Amino acid sequence: MNIESHAITTQVIKKWDQALLFKILDNIQDIVMVLDSNTTIVYINNAYAKILGVSVSKVLGRRLDEIEPNALAIEILRSGVPTHNVRDRLESLGLDVMGSGFPLFEEGKIVGCVSIFNNISEVVELNRDLQRTKEVADYLQHKLNQLEQLPLSFKEYVGRSPALWETLALAAKVAPTDSTVIIRGESGVGKGVLARAIHNGSRRKDKPLIIVNCAAIPEALLESELFGYEEGAFSGAKKGGKLGKFELAHGGTIFLDEIGDMSLNMQAKLLSVVQEKELERLGGTKTIKLDIRIIAATNRDLEKMLAVGSFRQDLYYRLNIVPLYLPPLRERREDILTLAQNFLLQFTEEKEYNVTLSPQVAELLVGYDWPGNVRELQNVMEHASIVESGPQIEVRHLPVNLREGRMEEVQENPYDLKTAVAKFERELIVASLEKNSNNRSVAMTELGLSRSSFYDKLHRYNIKIS
Ligand SMILES: Nc1ncnc2c1ncn2[C@@H]1O[C@H](COP(=O)(O)OP(=O)(O)OP(=O)(O)O)[C@@H](O)[C@H]1O
Numbered sequence: 127m128n129i130e131s132h133a134i135t136t137q138v139i140k141k142w143d144q145a146l147l148f149k150i151l152d153n154i155q156d157i158v159m160v161l162d163s164n165t166t167i168v169y170i171n172n173a174y175a176k177i178l179g180v181s182v183s184k185v186l187g188r189r190l191d192e193i194e195p196n197a198l199a200i201e202i203l204r205s206g207v208p209t210h211n212v213r214d215r216l217e218s219l220g221l222d223v224m225g226s227g228f229p230l231f232e233e234g235k236i237v238g239c240v241s242i243f244n245n246i247s248e249v250v251e252l253n254r255d256l257q258r259t260k261e262v263a264d265y266l267q268h269k270l271n272q273l274e275q276l277p278l279s280f281k282e283y284v285g286r287s288p289a290l291w292e293t294l295a296l297a298a299k300v301a302p303t304d305s306t307v308i309i310r311g312e313s314g315v316g317k318g319v320l321a322r323a324i325h326n327g328s329r330r331k332d333k334p335l336i337i338v339n340c341a342a343i344p345e346a347l348l349e350s351e352l353f354g355y356e357e358g359a360f361s362g363a364k365k366g367g368k369l370g371k372f373e374l375a376h377g378g379t380i381f382l383d384e385i386g387d388m389s390l391n392m393q394a395k396l397l398s399v400v401q402e403k404e405l406e407r408l409g410g411t412k413t414i415k416l417d418i419r420i421i422a423a424t425n426r427d428l429e430k431m432l433a434v435g436s437f438r439q440d441l442y443y444r445l446n447i448v449p450l451y452l453p454p455l456r457e458r459r460e461d462i463l464t465l466a467q468n469f470l471l472q473f474t475e476e477k478e479y480n481v482t483l484s485p486q487v488a489e490l491l492v493g494y495d496w497p498g499n500v501r502e503l504q505n506v507m508e509h510a511s512i513v514e515s516g517p518q519i520e521v522r523h524l525p526v527n528l529r530e531g532r533m534e535e536v537q538e539n540p541y542d543l544k545t546a547v548a549k550f551e552r553e554l555i556v557a558s559l560e561k562n563s564n565n566r567s568v569a570m571t572e573l574g575l576s577r578s579s580f581y582d583k584l585h586r587y588n589i590k591i592s
Pocket residue numbers: 282283284285311312313314315316317318319320424425500501504
């Protein structure tokens with residue numbers, strides 16, 4: 127404003143009375159609040175009641191430091207520094223506001239302050255919703271990326287739980303390379319299935335995948351099984367000799383299962399093949415070059431074996447280039463029902479009707495600890511599909527040990543107030559949503575919840591709205 131127009135304005139305003147000034151203030155769409163030096167609210171305009179829903183008489187004359195001890199206006203009074211477009215929160219009303227404020231000086235002393243602000247709760251709420259939606263979108267995108275990265279051959283490996291992602295994504299990355307891979311994990315987690323998926327996801331997929339179960343072959347035979355022999359290598363050797371598993375895998379992949387069960391003597395022999403990718407047959411003198419990819423697997427604690435000297439360190443490091451860890455089923459319960467349904471489909475393929483799991487069975491399967499992992503689940507589903515006589519698997523069709531587990535289940539403490547209240551709250555929210563055809567706004571009004579606490583509860587109680 128230039129000096130001239132300022133002078134005109136002052137002249138005009140002088141002619142007006144105070145009432146007119148207040149009228150102007152009351153028609154401003156923002157809240158105008160004036161405090162004296164004690165933080166007493168000496169003036170608020172009409173917008174206050176309109177925007178915050180609190181009558182002017184309720185606050186006028188009260189001290190702000192008693193109502194909102196953390197309000198920005200109090201800070202302005204204290205510091206004498208004006209603020210511009212700053213976010214603040216009115217804790218007493220649970221509202222977010224944004225505005226500006228400046229101190230009033232008289233003879234160099236702070237005598238009060240003016241605060242001009244507006245309610246931005248809706249914007250904050252929308253922002254929060256947006257943030258939540260973004261998180262969901264990011265999560266789904268992440269999941270999609272993970273799935274897209276997996277080669278087709280990984281379809282054989284059922285289960286996409288978050289606990290598996292890292293392993294599957296790494297397996298997918300390493301599959302097309304020739305790198306040595308070692309798969310770790312408890313018995314029955316599907317190490318064999320993953321090895322096949324990796325082989326089928328590589329350029330060697332049309333060449334053989336030779337599987338050697340190192341634990342199942344007697345020590346005396348393992349060497350000739352793996353390395354082959356020349357005619358006359360030992361008494362009883364076949365005429366014409368025999369190709370070993372390594373040579374049979376030429377161009378393809380050799381899967382050395384249960385490698386932790388190999389003797390130290392065999393480990394030493396294996397080391398040179400893993401290192402040099404060449405071998406000599408038993409009784410032979412020729413060095414045979416191999417084009418093979420090695421995948422090993424074990425459920426043994428190799429690190430412990432290293433410590434006690436029952437696994438060779440050099441072999442360990444040769445094999446441990448890309449370790450893939452498959453978590454036990456109890457650490458990825460999200461996969462249980464997918465796997466169960468998959469097996470069920472396989473075992474009931476010939477039936478004319480579709481066989482499904484009863485809700486009680488589903489609950490029991492998800493809650494069980496599966497010490498035998500996926501293999502045990504596979505056996506349970508096979509058992510159930512044999513004894514079932516209708517389209518639904520019931521609890522009575524499950525093996526006794528699973529049913530027993532259920533009987534031993536510890537009863538919840540029925541006097542735990544927090545759990546009981548939470549349970550009741552959840553039921554009430556679900557009922558209200560159901561009654562109102564999932565209309566969230568109607569449900570939240572009916573329940574008397576603010577938008578944010580309504581959504582917080584949906585999230586906390588894992589209530590999904592379709
Ligand atoms: N993710 C999976 N998808 C489909 N089938 C699976 C999966 N995991 C395991 N299986 C099935 O479970 C059984 C056990 O799997 P697998 O033999 O691969 O386990 P493992 O980890 O090699 O166990 P072990 O250490 O005892 O040899 C197999 O019949 C396999 O088909």
